Amino acid sequence: MDHTLWDFDKNSTLAFKEVFLINGVHLNLDDFLKIYIPKNLEFWKLYQENRITKENLRYLRLKETFDVLGYQIDEITIHKLSDDYLLNLPKNNYLVNNTIEILEYLKPKYQLHIITNGFEEAQKAKLVNSKIDHFFTHVVNSDMAGVKKPNPLIFEMALNKAKVAPDNAIMIGDSYEADIIGAGNVGMSAIHFEVHKADLKHNVLISNLLEIKHYL
Numbered sequence: 001m002d003h004t005l006w007d008f009d010k011n012s013t014l015a016f017k018e019v020f021l022i023n024g025v026h027l028n029l030d031d032f033l034k035i036y037i038p039k040n041l042e043f044w045k046l047y048q049e050n051r052i053t054k055e056n057l058r059y060l061r062l063k064e065t066f067d068v069l070g071y072q073i074d075e076i077t078i079h080k081l082s083d084d085y086l087l088n089l090p091k092n093n094y095l096v097n098n099t100i101e102i103l104e105y106l107k108p109k110y111q112l113h114i115i116t117n118g119f120e121e122a123q124k125a126k127l128v129n130s131k132i133d134h135f136f137t138h139v140v141n142s143d144m145a146g147v148k149k150p151n152p153l154i155f156e157m158a159l160n161k162a163k164v165a166p167d168n169a170i171m172i173g174d175s176y177e178a179d180i181i182g183a184g185n186v187g188m189s190a191i192h193f194e195v196h197k198a199d200l201k202h203n204v205l206i207s208n209l210l211e212i213k214h215y216l
Contacts, residue, residue, distance in 0.1 A: 001114050006126050007096050023084065025071075027071055035069060048150075066078070089126075090125030115155065140157050150182025150185065169189075170183075172212065173193060174193045191206060194207060
């Protein structure tokens with residue numbers, strides 16, 4: 001969902017802009033994001049590998065960013081920023097280019113589902129607020145599965161809910177490790193959506209969602 005259909009980067013930037021204003025954080029947003037974005041990816045990887053908890057992820061990605069920037073901020077405010085960010089994030093509803101067109105193309109032909117590592121409360125709100133929830137039959141998230149992509153169990157849960165065999169399903173995702181490798185480990189085919197085509201490890205690689213029409 002994130003980075004594939006829902007424009008996470010744009011929506012996240014808008015959420016931080018609002019959250020900083022609410023909480024009186026006086027930092028240049030571009031400077032903050034330059035540090036935060038790689039920090040967030042770093043801690044998400046640890047979270048996917050079950051090496052940190054959700055709570056630690058939410059706190060440490062902010063704490064370490066502020067530390068690098070030398071910005072003095074107390075622990076209580078960091079926790080409030082984290083809560084406010086998750087509340088504000090689903091209020092912005094920018095989608096990746098051509099999301100609606102490709103979903104309208106796929107929906108009459110295929111049963112569509114989502115597998116996401118995102119937090120359940122945020123992902124549901126994103127789908128509803130961006131008005132794409134009606135395209136999907138099931139949404140399987142890491143909270144309900146108890147594991148995160150690329151763990152085979154979350155894919156198996158999704159396949160069971162969809163009542164479909166792995167060789168009759170296809171995964172479309174932006175993360176090579178979580179989506180493409182994860183799908184392959186349970187026998188699913190996959191399409192790698194990589195906007196910059198920076199990762200050429202997979203045979204089926206697209207940089208525009210409308211390219212899905214070449215395969216489905």
